[in-house]
Amino acid sequence: MYAIALYDSAKNELLLSRDPFGIKPLYLTEFSGGIAFASEPEVLLAAGLSPRTLNTQARTELLQIQFTTGRNTIFEGIDRVLPGETIRIVHGSIVERQTRPALPAVTRPLPMLSEEQALKQLDHAIMDSVQAHERADVPFGLFLSGGIDSATLLTAMQRLPRTAPLKTWTAVFDAPNAANEAQTAATLAHAAQAEHETLTLTAPMVWAHLPAIAACMDDPAADYAIIPTWFLARKAAQDVRVILSGEGGDELFCGYGRYRTAARPWWRGGRRMWRHGMFDGLDVLRTSPKNWREGLNAAEHTAHAGPTKLSALQALDIAEWLPNDLLLKLDRCLMAHGLEGRTPLLDPALAACAWHLPDTLRVQGNKGKWLLRRWLEQHNPAAHPFAPKQGFTVPIGTWIAQKGHLLGALVAQQECIQAIAKPEQVKMLFKTADQRKQGPAAWTLLFYALWHRAHIRALAPDADVFDTLSQNP
Template sequence: MCGIAGYYTSNKGFNGSNLLKSLEGSLYHRGPDQNGTYQNSQVGFVHTRLSIIDISNGRQPFCADGVALIANAEIYNYKELIRNNSEYSYSSSSDCEVIIPLYQKYGLKFSDHLRGMYSVALYDENEDKLIISRDPFGIKPLYYIINESGFYFASEIKALCEAEIIDKKIDNNVLKELLAHQYSLDSNTIISGIKRVLPGETIIIKKGKIEKKFLNNPLKKIGNKNKSDKGFLKKLDSALYDSVSKHLRADVPLGLFLSGGIDSTVLLIIMSELLDKPVNSYTAYFDIASNFERDHSSYLASKYKSNHIELKVDKDNFINDLPRVIKALDDPVADYAVLPTFLLAERASKDLKVILCGEGGDELFAGYGRYRKILRPLLFNNNNLQKKSIFAKKGILRDKFLNPKNYNVLFENYSCLTKLQNAQLFDTKYWLPNDLLNKVDRCLMYHGLEGRTPYLDNIIFENSFNLPDKLKIRQGRGKYILRKWLSHKDKSAKAFQRKSGFTVPVVDWIFQEGEMLGPLVAQQECIKDIAYPSSVRSIFMKKTKKSSLAAWVLLFYSLWYKIHIIDKKTEGTIFDVLSNN
């Protein structure tokens, strides 16, 4: 994977060399192996490369026949695409270069032919237009600014901020979303004026202005195929092996985040069959009484002979490492799992450049408890979505920060889908890219580690989302058909055992340190603006799940604001950063 950034201005006298240097420096961690630039009188591209495929000769930008391309991408069907577009004269064996002949042949529909994860920018000199596009699931990030001087884009928000293209001002409407749901939805980001390219979105820019936007959506092939079909399991088996095999295409070592749950266990079994050497597997665990995931991961690693690494995450990591974690999260996501994900990525990056992850399995196969209850974190009732904020009726936040926008505006109720499918659809469009995939991208790319998500593949999507509800949820358990597949492959894998949950013990850590943390968080100016200090102090002293989650979100935001808005250094503990004025 890589970092990409650039600009397109209508000012032909603009000298963007210093801007490109700044953008390159900000994105170095995403691509420490190589860098490259492209410039003309109005357009500038910069690319920082993490070499995965064709490690010796895949330098970008690619330029051919008046087209310049940079891509933060892994195109898994690139070999097939190259064979089908053999008339083009390729300068490398890179998976990304094939995008140019696809554009030349299909125009703006080039992305319809890509199977993989990507954020790309393509400049057509002949038509003087810039095209930026993001993969349909939103696996790879892309952000942009448009103002009087032109159009600017980058893989990360902080690259645009550090280049001083825009003033860092908080969008209070997005902040409300972060406080209520621990992540933000839709195209607006927490920095006013910086927008996300939406999953599946392609934007065309001419003369420094947006000319057109459209979405390439994998959901266009969905439907309620609620029929009896004994071939579902066979189709799923074929889709799983096909996707994992393509996600294993790399010229560098790769591994697996193994949680012990259904999703990662399925990946371990298939990887162990497809690879001619042991899988490198990594598991995070906590110093708590119940450690089923750790024990089961260890058992699976032993059975499938993986090279297994376990990493303990404890309160010392919470105190000492959280500032480093939050430094990586320029697009904030206050998910407990950011800490173990970041530390596990740091450990895996010592051995590998690529890691496979199980993200997407819960959304596609209906694994969340909220699907069984059609509840949490958003209540689905009579085809409407209702907000459930952790701060509701707590007397903590000031009134103007209590009510995020009505999510019924975002929710699309497709009459052709079941109630379950509509709930899955909402999570796939918003929760998945803006929380889970955002977390994975930032935590892994901070360490130069590429995360791959085999479940988020067009073919698996079509073979999972379109399943009858009864093959997703049965006898009070989600992921029924995936469990069924696993039970056929390995009867000892405990496919139908209830998962205890990957629970980070933040509740205990915050309560134990609450006497010191509460006053420190309450005195931060960014917290005084949104909450009542006395109430903030009090929630740090309550050992309840809801109070601790509220305390966590406020702690997260106070650290995030200090690091990303005030630009305080992240050396030291959470106490050091919060005390640093």
């Protein structure tokens, strides 16, 4: 992982470069004095090098799919250096762009591996990657959800020699019927003789810190998984400086349900990614531009170069969802607490190993991550990799509904919300946020209202969510 700036003063030449998966962020803006770059848009804004002006197309994307795509950020005039891109700048002007792809090109059918052969290759790749990612002269630990990806990392770490116990952390929510795998995580950690902590998150804790959580996402991703990630980072920062995390496992090894559809024969159909936006059918937004999918359409066009329908869908996730939501969330939440994040499943050799698997070793029947599950079954059967997934759900919709009358009124009175949504419909949305479709939409508006205060209006997040939204709406 890297985000690099190299300056040759003799030639007045600057190189900006970012790792192929986009693990580390990098941004630039062009202005009258040349080009400025930073690892966060807020640095460019605070320095007065770019105005705090919204890119309305990106805002619509954020509302509809909870993140933004492509080169343009939500700030007019600030661009991303794309994953794998190297930009050459001479005398303040961009003269060349080159891209190093995250995934190896596959233009022909791959030789069929037996499952046994594939497992051996996968084992070498996993162990080499985890061993390399453990190298540190400071304490490190692992975010352990109890799912396949983090259990894979724990299993590999357990097999490596060490001089001190592993440190692991899991989040659980204090809410009725909140799905979690905390007990599974604790059992696995105990078996690995890890020093394990389970962090229980309550609604009052979230309301107290949500303005700060939203503020740390200057390049916004309204993924409510930022909540447990931020709290886990705050807790882990008391003991370690480096965190290993399982991002990339779903995208490379086919963990999402939509991949199971894509793996079917063509005549059984499939799903288009993000066919519908978050607010479609809710009658909440004042206008609903039909072009909000333009960024995704462009990414899909490129991704369709994959050799199979399944790999094309994976390639789209890897190009957009992974860097602009999942990795962004991890980087911002960890850096907010002075932690470095490492993602062993995105090691180039391990990613290439996964990418060269035939579809039959990625998905079988109703099980994605087939080969990764088989590897885990071999090396840590106590992880029960083929057991039904309990899931990990943030009960944000339930919590919003419990405070729906108050929160709905506060969000509806924000100028930034009134500009895009109907106030009375917003209030109703928050009161019904415990419903499946209404919950994510209400959360997205709440996040956007808090984010807008921090990064468009430049107001410090110095109070809880209720007091923050009550001040200068």
